[in-house]
Amino acid sequence: MTGENLVLTNCMVYSARQTQHMQQDIYISNGRIVDTRPTHAREVDLKGAFVYSGFVDSHAHLLGTGMVRGSVDLSDARTLEHVELALKHSAPVIIARGWDDSKLSFVPNRAMIDRITDKPAILYRRCGHAAVVNSEAIKRFSLEDLEGVDGSAMKIGLLCERALNALGSRISLARSELKAFIDLGIKEFTSNGITTVHSDDMKGNNDELLVELLAEQRQIRIFEKVRTETLEDIKLFDLAKDNSNNYFVAGALKVYLDGSLGARTAALIEPYSDDPMNCGMLYMDSEQLATIVEAAENKSVQVCAHTIGDRSMEVALNGLARISPGNPFKHRLIHVQTASNIQLVEMKRLDLRASIQPLFYYSDMDIAEQRLGKERLASAYPFKAMEELGIRLSLSSDAPVESTSVFDNLLAADQFFSRANSIRYYTVEGKDLEGRLRYGEIGPGYPADIAVAPVNLLEATREELANAKILMTIVGGHIVFSS
Numbered sequence: 001m002t003g004e005n006l007v008l009t010n011c012m013v014y015s016a017r018q019t020q021h022m023q024q025d026i027y028i029s030n031g032r033i034v035d036t037r038p039t040h041a042r043e044v045d046l047k048g049a050f051v052y053s054g055f056v057d058s059h060a061h062l063l064g065t066g067m068v069r070g071s072v073d074l075s076d077a078r079t080l081e082h083v084e085l086a087l088k089h090s091a092p093v094i095i096a097r098g099w100d101d102s103k104l105s106f107v108p109n110r111a112m113i114d115r116i117t118d119k120p121a122i123l124y125r126r127c128g129h130a131a132v133v134n135s136e137a138i139k140r141f142s143l144e145d146l147e148g149v150d151g152s153a154m155k156i157g158l159l160c161e162r163a164l165n166a167l168g169s170r171i172s173l174a175r176s177e178l179k180a181f182i183d184l185g186i187k188e189f190t191s192n193g194i195t196t197v198h199s200d201d202m203k204g205n206n207d208e209l210l211v212e213l214l215a216e217q218r219q220i221r222i223f224e225k226v227r228t229e230t231l232e233d234i235k236l237f238d239l240a241k242d243n244s245n246n247y248f249v250a251g252a253l254k255v256y257l258d259g260s261l262g263a264r265t266a267a268l269i270e271p272y273s274d275d276p277m278n279c280g281m282l283y284m285d286s287e288q289l290a291t292i293v294e295a296a297e298n299k300s301v302q303v304c305a306h307t308i309g310d311r312s313m314e315v316a317l318n319g320l321a322r323i324s325p326g327n328p329f330k331h332r333l334i335h336v337q338t339a340s341n342i343q344l345v346e347m348k349r350l351d352l353r354a355s356i357q358p359l360f361y362y363s364d365m366d367i368a369e370q371r372l373g374k375e376r377l378a379s380a381y382p383f384k385a386m387e388e389l390g391i392r393l394s395l396s397s398d399a400p401v402e403s404t405s406v407f408d409n410l411l412a413a414d415q416f417f418s419r420a421n422s423i424r425y426y427t428v429e430g431k432d433l434e435g436r437l438r439y440g441e442i443g444p445g446y447p448a449d450i451a452v453a454p455v456n457l458l459e460a461t462r463e464e465l466a467n468a469k470i471l472m473t474i475v476g477g478h479i480v481f482s483s
């Protein structure tokens with residue numbers, strides 16, 4: 001699909017390089033922006049709206065976002081009607097969380113859910129240690145043999161404790177179901193102005209089918225970061241690479257060096273302030289990382305290293321110390337939440353890029369001080385320091401962890417950067433990470449990946465941003481979202 005011929009009129013078009021808006025019409029043909037008005041074009045009057053090169057979320061999880069979008073929240077359900085209404089969801093397999101029998105004054109059971117839906121349905125209790133399922137789920141995931149496991153009772157559809165682990169490993173999705181979750185994920189991003197997502201989806205139950213579905217969609221550009229623990233996993237990268245096209249690109253090997261601050265698994269040099277015997281966990285040492293980096297460079301592919309703690313930062317810098325001069329493959333660090341100034345200087349020396357999440361600064365605020373203590377907190381989330389050192393940055397949401405909304409992410413970035421810089425980190429810099437130079441602007445020859453906003457993003461007040469909604473999103477000359 002190359003998209004239709006389009007003429008967008010009455011646009012205030014933003015140039016990230018000139019940091020200004022200009023009133024002009026935009027001509028689109030064959031999925032690209034062109035300089036002359038195409039014939040047989042459909043005209044769309046944008047009524048003075050503000051037009052940006054499509055935003056790039058440089059680190060997120062597309063499928064994971066779709067699965068969260070497709071799951072049902074029962075935490076506020078108080079009556080059977082509430083449960084019935086919630087379970088009438090478009091998701092192909094109903095995964096619901098949060099029911100509480102003290103709020104409901106009854107315990108849901110198999111027969112009750114059978115009357116509500118004939119799709120497989122799994123309703124997790126608030127605590128996550130018990131769930132009830134319907135007959136379709138028992139049949140679909142072959143759960144009969146779990147009878148009696150830790151108190152599980154199939155007659156009423158009750159699963160407890162270890163039976164739930166077994167259930168988790170048996171859930172595999174049919175093509176149409178996986179596609180439905182991918183579509184929900186895509187919609188979540190495109191309806192928020194994101195036209196490219198650097199996504200980490202693979203190493204699950206059915207990677208071949210997943211890659212096929214990600215590669216056949218034409219709604220969003222996906223730069224896939226393939227989760228890599230050992231050199232064996234490079235086969236997965238090759239699988240994705242064999243399926244790459246203009247909309248789906250196997251772009252990087254993604255390595256996890258540590259966990260998160262919240263779970264106290266981020267690897268710190270000094271112990272956690274609220275857990276003095278614990279320095280977190282390292283998932284890989286610098287030698288293992290160096291082996292993957294070498295394999296990546298031999299394949300001319302980028303390494304993305306997840307690092308949250310300053311001890312994993314050390315591993316990242318040592319493991320990446322021997323990269324080619326100038327970092328031509330654009331290896332990058334994702335997160336970088338605690339790092340010393342010496343480490344940041346080394347990061348700059350190696351020319352490493354970064355994908356950062358300004359929204360984490362706000363969501364972590366409560367726990368970060370407990371985990372790190374006042375002194376370490378003062379130098380944590382060093383995004384401004386990175387900018388001042390000249391480290392090249394790109395913005396991201398880590399969705400489903402944080403909001404995919406362009407407006408929410410720009411608001412959070414205000415804490416660290418000028419609006420003009422934030423927009424650049426959210427467009428041009430994200431595309432540059434992919435090695436795509438003719439992206440990130442609106443001009444002749446550029447792909448027609450466009451987001452239309454109701455407000456001037458350079459000048460909008462915090463309140464205007466907080467209330468704004470994307471008006472239209474175009475990918476490859478095709479209108480994929482319109483409000």
Ligand SMILES: [Zn+2]
Pocket residue numbers: 059060061200398
């Ligand atoms: Zn992530």
